[in-house]
Amino acid sequence: MPMSEAAMSDRGETTPESASSAKPMAGDLATIRGLTREYVSSAGLFSMKRTMRAVNDVSLDVPRGKVTGVVGESGCGKSTLARLVLRLIDSTSGTVAVNGVDLGSLTARELRKLRRNMQMVFQDPYSAIDPRYTIRDALLEPFQIQGVGFGAAGPVGAIDELIARVGLSPRLAGSYPHQLSGGQKQRVGIARALALKPSFVVLDEPTASLDVSIQAQIIGLLEQLKHELGLTYLFISHDLSLVRYFCDRIVVMYLGRVVEILPDARARPRHHYSLALMDSHFEPDPKRRKVVTRLAGEIPSPFDLPPGCAFAARCPAATGLCTRERPLLTGDAAGHQAACHHPAG
Amino acid sequence: MAFLSVRGLVVGIGRLTPLDGISFEIGKGEIVGVVGESGSGKSLTAMSVMGLLPLIGGKVKAGAMTFDGIDLLTLPPAGYRALRGKRMALISQNPMTSLDPIIRIGAQIDQMSRLHLGFEAEAAKARSIDLMEQLRIPDAATIYGSYPHQLSGGMKQRIVIAMALAADPDLIIADEPTTALDVTIQAQIIQIMVELVRERGLSLMLVTHDMGVVAQACDRVVVLYAGRVAESNGAGGIFEAPSHPYTRELVRCIPREGQPPGSLKGIPGAVPSVMDYPSGCRFHPRCPEAMPICEASVPALERKTTGLAACHLETVHAHV
Amino acid sequence: MVSAATLRNILLTPRGGLSALVLATVIAAAVFAPFVAPYAYDIQSLRNANLDPSWSNWMGTDEFGRDLFSRIIYGARTSLTVAITAISISVAVGMSLGAAAGYFGGAFDKAVTAVVDLTWSFPEILIALMLIAIIGPGLNSTMIAIAIAYLAQFTRLTRAQIMSLKNETYVEATANLGAGHAHIIFRHLLPNALTPVIVAGMLATGDAIILEATLGFFGLGAQPPTPSWGAMMSSGTAQIFIAPWIIIFPGLAIAVTVIAINLFGDAVIEALDIRNRLRDV
Numbered sequence: 001m002p003m004s005e006a007a008m009s010d011r012g013e014t015t016p017e018s019a020s021s022a023k024p025m026a027g028d029l030a031t032i033r034g035l036t037r038e039y040v041s042s043a044g045l046f047s048m049k050r051t052m053r054a055v056n057d058v059s060l061d062v063p064r065g066k067v068t069g070v071v072g073e074s075g076c077g078k079s080t081l082a083r084l085v086l087r088l089i090d091s092t093s094g095t096v097a098v099n100g101v102d103l104g105s106l107t108a109r110e111l112r113k114l115r116r117n118m119q120m121v122f123q124d125p126y127s128a129i130d131p132r133y134t135i136r137d138a139l140l141e142p143f144q145i146q147g148v149g150f151g152a153a154g155p156v157g158a159i160d161e162l163i164a165r166v167g168l169s170p171r172l173a174g175s176y177p178h179q180l181s182g183g184q185k186q187r188v189g190i191a192r193a194l195a196l197k198p199s200f201v202v203l204d205e206p207t208a209s210l211d212v213s214i215q216a217q218i219i220g221l222l223e224q225l226k227h228e229l230g231l232t233y234l235f236i237s238h239d240l241s242l243v244r245y246f247c248d249r250i251v252v253m254y255l256g257r258v259v260e261i262l263p264d265a266r267a268r269p270r271h272h273y274s275l276a277l278m279d280s281h282f283e284p285d286p287k288r289r290k291v292v293t294r295l296a297g298e299i300p301s302p303f304d305l306p307p308g309c310a311f312a313a314r315c316p317a318a319t320g321l322c323t324r325e326r327p328l329l330t331g332d333a334a335g336h337q338a339a340c341h342h343p344a345g
Numbered sequence: 346m347a348f349l350s351v352r353g354l355v356v357g358i359g360r361l362t363p364l365d366g367i368s369f370e371i372g373k374g375e376i377v378g379v380v381g382e383s384g385s386g387k388s389l390t391a392m393s394v395m396g397l398l399p400l401i402g403g404k405v406k407a408g409a410m411t412f413d414g415i416d417l418l419t420l421p422p423a424g425y426r427a428l429r430g431k432r433m434a435l436i437s438q439n440p441m442t443s444l445d446p447i448i449r450i451g452a453q454i455d456q457m458s459r460l461h462l463g464f465e466a467e468a469a470k471a472r473s474i475d476l477m478e479q480l481r482i483p484d485a486a487t488i489y490g491s492y493p494h495q496l497s498g499g500m501k502q503r504i505v506i507a508m509a510l511a512a513d514p515d516l517i518i519a520d521e522p523t524t525a526l527d528v529t530i531q532a533q534i535i536q537i538m539v540e541l542v543r544e545r546g547l548s549l550m551l552v553t554h555d556m557g558v559v560a561q562a563c564d565r566v567v568v569l570y571a572g573r574v575a576e577s578n579g580a581g582g583i584f585e586a587p588s589h590p591y592t593r594e595l596v597r598c599i600p601r602e603g604q605p606p607g608s609l610k611g612i613p614g615a616v617p618s619v620m621d622y623p624s625g626c627r628f629h630p631r632c633p634e635a636m637p638i639c640e641a642s643v644p645a646l647e648r649k650t651t652g653l654a655a656c657h658l659e660t661v662h663a664h665v
Numbered sequence: 666m667v668s669a670a671t672l673r674n675i676l677l678t679p680r681g682g683l684s685a686l687v688l689a690t691v692i693a694a695a696v697f698a699p700f701v702a703p704y705a706y707d708i709q710s711l712r713n714a715n716l717d718p719s720w721s722n723w724m725g726t727d728e729f730g731r732d733l734f735s736r737i738i739y740g741a742r743t744s745l746t747v748a749i750t751a752i753s754i755s756v757a758v759g760m761s762l763g764a765a766a767g768y769f770g771g772a773f774d775k776a777v778t779a780v781v782d783l784t785w786s787f788p789e790i791l792i793a794l795m796l797i798a799i800i801g802p803g804l805n806s807t808m809i810a811i812a813i814a815y816l817a818q819f820t821r822l823t824r825a826q827i828m829s830l831k832n833e834t835y836v837e838a839t840a841n842l843g844a845g846h847a848h849i850i851f852r853h854l855l856p857n858a859l860t861p862v863i864v865a866g867m868l869a870t871g872d873a874i875i876l877e878a879t880l881g882f883f884g885l886g887a888q889p890p891t892p893s894w895g896a897m898m899s900s901g902t903a904q905i906f907i908a909p910w911i912i913i914f915p916g917l918a919i920a921v922t923v924i925a926i927n928l929f930g931d932a933v934i935e936a937l938d939i940r941n942r943l944r945d946v
Contacts, residue, residue, distance in 0.1 A: 073527035088841055108845075115843035127834040130853050141852075145844045181615035192838065211382035212554060213631075216598035217611030224607075238528065241557075245600030245609065266603075280532035282557030284599045286580040289561050292532045297483070298497055299527075 030062035035094035052302040054080040056256035067233040069247030076253040116196035123205040125185035129177040136173040142195040183214035263335040270343035354408035369567040374546040378559040381569035396425040431461040434509035438521040440501035444493040451489035457511035499530035571627040578652025588654035681932030687925035695741040702735035707890040715908040736892040748873035751811035759819025767827030789814040802885040826858035871926035
């Protein structure tokens with residue numbers, strides 16, 4: 001197997017520990033420039049091929065030691081973006097650099113080796129572990145794939161430590177995934193992602209398929225791990241309240257494009273789509289019932305986007321300019337960027 | 346007497362007992378939320394009221410259920426069929442389970458008023474288009490002639506709501522009506538649905554897992570946990586002075602605006618499975634205030650400082 | 666793949682237990698034929714031709730005076746060897762083709778799918794006959810012909826399994842840990858795809874026994890004096906009115922074996938609850 005060969009040459013180089021220091025360092029861990037992913041669909045035998053850009057010219061920086069949130073509704077491209085950033089799928093154009101290394105310039109083998117430093121926690125914990133693997137096997141697999149040693153504690157100690165770190169009982173090591181609850185499975189998914197001591201973790205809606213009481217557990221665990229291990233997160237979610245709670249900065253996506261970047265989770269959005277998202281969230285407080293600003297119109301088809309702002313048809317502030325000309329992402333000194341001709345306050 | 350009354354409902358499916366003593370009431374014109382996590386029995390409660398248990402092999406084993414004075418448990422199937430659609434209407438999570446893919450939208454809404462109210466074709470069409478406009482469906486006349494697959498998910502759910510309202514029902518049971526939809530669409534649909542229900546003075550049983558939706562829409566709330574009622578309280582009580590530790594902890598699981606980092610903890614443990622319910626109070630293994638008695642005996646649903654709760658504690662502290 | 670508990674569940678049902686017993690008997694007879702058969706399969710004795718079944722010849726004798734019971738036992742050897750070998754080759758090649766096509770997709774997948782769909786539209790017997798017409802009759806050609814005739818089925822089944830499995834989150838998660846294609850295919854995809862393919866292979870073995878018998882009946886399979894159930898039936902047609910047992914007993918042997926395989930396969934499918942995974946081909 002090619003893996004073991006790569007593993008041999010790897011021993012004695014940078015130890016995984018050095019990749020993640022406990023203190024966050026300054027600067028950006030990941031730099032994304034002009035990232036685009038096209039999908040071509042041929043709906044039928046005689047229909048024309050249609051192209052859609054699931055992710056369209058996205059540029060953003062992921063600061064080290066921080067949580068960057070990407071929020072948007074279904075079809076906005078946030079999950080595709082997560083996979084592009086880790087190069088789990090190839091981009092049509094654009095670049096992603098992690099720790100200064102352009103992922104697009106790497107050979108397949110180099111990329112595989114680098115994966116130990118950038119991991120992902122997936123949305124669906126129910127299918128994230130091979131049903132034929134015990135929890136112990138699933139946690140051993142990252143070490144086997146990368147040919148990384150277990151350290152002084154040996155394989156048993158290393159697995160025990162991982163299991164304890166994500167708050168699972170060591171008794172579960174011999175269990176199969178179907179014997180675990182959804183929350184326990186997601187903890188295993190997190191343990192697997194952390195096994196190789198990465199510094200960058202992409203969280204793709206890690207709590208979307210969990211119950212409310214379990215979702216809060218998992219978010220609490222992720223916060224704790226971030227502090228203990230000095231991790232950098234890219235957090236993908238459709239839940240703006242969760243993003244505002246968990247993230248240091250927020251990226252709002254609509255139909256493949258970034259429409260707003262908030263440098264601070266508490267900042268008041270300026271893009272009318274971000275405002276609508278905020279407005280659509282019901283606070284768990286009957287004294288704060290709200291009248292939802294009515295968004296007219298429908299979400300346009302991603303195969304047939306209008307020439308102007310994609311949100312114009314639903315936007316309360318839209319003018320003729322918005323339907324003709326697409327607004328560019330422009331920002332202020334604080335780094336608050338919005339792609340809107342008529343930004344709010 | 347309450348419009349809909351469910352008392353001590355026990356439902357069995359095979360050897361399992363997924364509902365074990367559910368009691369609540371819905372008054373005329375009242376919006377009552379039925380909330381709970383997965384496996385709490387909230388959807389099954391909705392199915393029981395609609396008389397749809399036979400579809401999944403469920404049986405009512407004990408309890409009583411009345412709707413406007415009609416005993417639902419002794420009602421023959423034909424009587425239930427006459428009630429469903431006409432006096433009580435269901436809005437389900439997935440609109441495609443309510444819409445026939447090969448029949449035009451308009452005909453499907455028309456059918457409700459023609460069948461249940463005896464409307465003629467012209468009158469039914471006028472009524473359907475009027476309803477669609479009330480639901481703020483743009484260009485209702487065009488949509489009237491289209492097929493379900495031509496519409497977005499949010500639009501389909503509006504059509505299902507129009508169908509539910511078409512026969513002038515007294516009670517609407519909405520089972521996670523917006524869970525499958527995006528947040529911006531969800532907010533609009535909840536808003537329109539609540540408006541229309543209020544305008545007509547209908548009763549609404551809103552089954553959901555979303556505490557935000559409950560806070561936004563409901564007068565009263567029934568909190569289910571593992572097949573039993575944990576608490577039954579006014580919306581204000583649920584969020585400000587809960588009488589069951591589960592309710593308090595559940596509300597705390599949702600990040601509020603301005604919530605400081607690191608303060609979200611969740612409830613330890615896992616939601617129990619129907620195969621393996623704990624003894625006594627089913628929440629006791631996860632409860633921060635559990636006492637020895639909680640494991641030993643099942644607490645009765647009784648009056649507390651606010652609302653009703655099934656808890657051995659006299660008063661629940663807001664902070665632990 | 667099948668845990669001890671599942672196996673016990675299968676064997677404890679009347680259908681599963683009985684069919685397993687019959688199959689075990691047939692297999693044991695085939696394996697231990699020299700010890701079980703009362704006579705050699707090729708000793709001719711024209712004096713004893715077409716004898717009725719009796720205490721010394723349980724199933725009577727054939728037109729050359731050979732003991733029919735002994736020939737049926739040795740025939741089990743031929744039938745089972747040919748069927749099992751052919752299907753094993755077919756499963757091995759089909760899984761490799763199907764896995765590669767399903768996993769990598771692209772032009773290779775298109776080519777494999779085109780060939781598979783083409784052969785899928787012909788009955789197995791037709792394909793086998795065509796192949797034997799090209800490579801000539803005999804036991805080895807029969808095996809090759811049967812293997813190729815069933816190839817489409819296993820390729821399709823494996824491909825469909827792999828296509829659905831590769832979308833599972835754990836495959837993406839493993840790739841994200843830095844695993845290569847070989848690791849993903851051999852450690853995750855194939856182990857999870859194996860069960861339905863093996864069960865389909867078991868069921869196809871029953872069909873392959875019939876196919877082998879059919880080819881044998883036409884004289885295209887095992888050549889005399891090697892006993893083969895199909896060839897035995899063929900020679901029995903001439904004696905059908907004077908010595909009907911010559912055609913009846915080999916026919917019964919085929920029927921009992923094939924029915925037992927199908928019943929056992931059904932019991933396995935039910936116990937593992939994989940009927941829908943076999944259907945989606």
